[in-house]
Amino acid sequence: AQSVTQLDSQVPVFEEAPVELRCNYSSSVSVYLFWYVQYPNQGLQLLLKYLSGSTLVESINGFEAEFNKSQTSFHLRKPSVHISDTAEYFCAVSASTASGGSYIPTFGRGTSLIVHP
Amino acid sequence: NAGVTQTPKFQVLKTGQSMTLQCAQDMNHEYMSWYRQDPGMGLRLIHYSVGAGITDQGEVPNGYNVSRSTTEDFPLRLLSAAPSQTSVYFCASRGLAPYNEQFFGPGTRLTVL
Numbered sequence: 001a002q003s004v005t006q007l008d009s010q011v012p013v014f015e016e017a018p019v020e021l022r023c024n025y026s027s028s029v030s031v032y033l034f035w036y037v038q039y040p041n042q043g044l045q046l047l048l049k050y051l052s053g054s055t056l057v058e059s060i061n062g063f064e065a066e067f068n069k070s071q072t073s074f075h076l077r078k079p080s081v082h083i084s085d086t087a088e089y090f091c092a093v094s095a096s097t098a099s100g101g102s103y104i105p106t107f108g109r110g111t112s113l114i115v116h117p
Numbered sequence: 118n119a120g121v122t123q124t125p126k127f128q129v130l131k132t133g134q135s136m137t138l139q140c141a142q143d144m145n146h147e148y149m150s151w152y153r154q155d156p157g158m159g160l161r162l163i164h165y166s167v168g169a170g171i172t173d174q175g176e177v178p179n180g181y182n183v184s185r186s187t188t189e190d191f192p193l194r195l196l197s198a199a200p201s202q203t204s205v206y207f208c209a210s211r212g213l214a215p216y217n218e219q220f221f222g223p224g225t226r227l228t229v230l
Contacts, residue, residue, distance in 0.1 A: 009157065032216045043121075043207055043221035044160075051216045090160065094215035104175075105219065107152075109159035 002026055002095050006108035014116050015083055021076040021111045023091030033074040034092040034105070035065055044090060050074065061085075086115045118143050123208050123222035130198040130229045138193040138225050140208030146220070147213040149191040150175070151183065153204040154224075160207070166191055167213060198229045 007022040025031065032051055036044040048059040055067040065076045074091060091108040124139045142149065150165035162175030166185040180202060182194040191210075195202060206225045211217040 006159075034218065036219075036221075043223045044209075044219075045221065046218040049216075049218060092219075104150075104162065104165065105215070107160040109157065 002093055002106045004091055004093050004106050004108040006089075006091055006111050008111050009109065010112045010114065012114045012116060013081055016080050018079050019077065019081050019085075019113065021089050021091075021113065023074045023076065023108060025072050025074065025091075025093045025095070025106075030095065032094040033065075033067060034094070035059075035063070035074070035076050036090045036092060036107075038088040038090065038110075040087070047076075047089070081113070081115050083115050083117060085113060088112050120144065121208055121210055121220050121222040123206075123225050125225060126223065128225060128227050130195075130227065132199060132229060134198050135194070135196050136198065138195075138206055138208075138227075140191045140193065140222060141189050142191075142208075142210040142220070143189065144210060144220065145188060146210035147188070148217075149185065149208065149210045150219075151181070151191070151193045152207045152209065153177065153202075154207060155204050163193065163206075195227075198227075200229045203227060203229045 003026045005024045013019045034049045035047040037047045038044045048057050050057050050067045058064045063078045088110045090110045092105045094105045121142045147168045151163040152160040161177045163181050164183040166172045172183050208222040209219040211219045
């Protein structure tokens with residue numbers, strides 16, 4: 001079965017500092033990779049996704065993630081965070097297996113980004 | 118479009134009671150799913166459906182039932198609530214192809230006493 005590991009459960013950082021949230025997944029035949037954000041007391045919403053093509057994908061609010069096939073990683077980065085970025089971030093993978101398994105997405109356990117003033 | 122809607126937003130049950138969490142979407146999505154979110158556990162898939170009349174179990178299906186009689190609705194039933202089912206429940210939908218993003222509802226916070 002597919003697995004997704006988010007290496008940090010909590011990442012505290014000061015405002016305007018850079019941040020990286022790490023995500024690794026188990027290898028598969030083909031993958032689609034997603035980062036979702038959950039603001040307090042809300043549902044999840046898509047931040048960005050990788051489907052194919054350029055390995056670097058960007059969101060409209062300054063986050064970017066790089067797909068690294070050899071490392072099976074999809075780390076999320078932002079060069080300068082803001083207080084409003086405080087939220088829970090989830091990495092998710094939809095993948096097929098060599099035996100032709102289904103594309104049910106698998107989520108990581110989440111990383112809580114806490115931005116301090 | 119309303120997107121994915123869930124009712125109720127909050128619910129308190131006593132052990133042994135039953136209830137149905139409602140989920141509806143107006144995007145004509147074939148794929149719908151239910152997750153529970155617990156601290157430190159992330160999102161765990163309960164049940165999912167790839168179309169009307171088709172449902173299947175996820176990672177943690179015990180104690181929950183689902184049905185999918187229409188494309189729009191995907192209710193989750195708790196037949197006999199237990200304290201271990203205290204959680205926040207999210208419904209999600211997406212187009213069937215796996216490269217589609219999931220759209221999540223606002224969640225239902227359930228407490229079982």
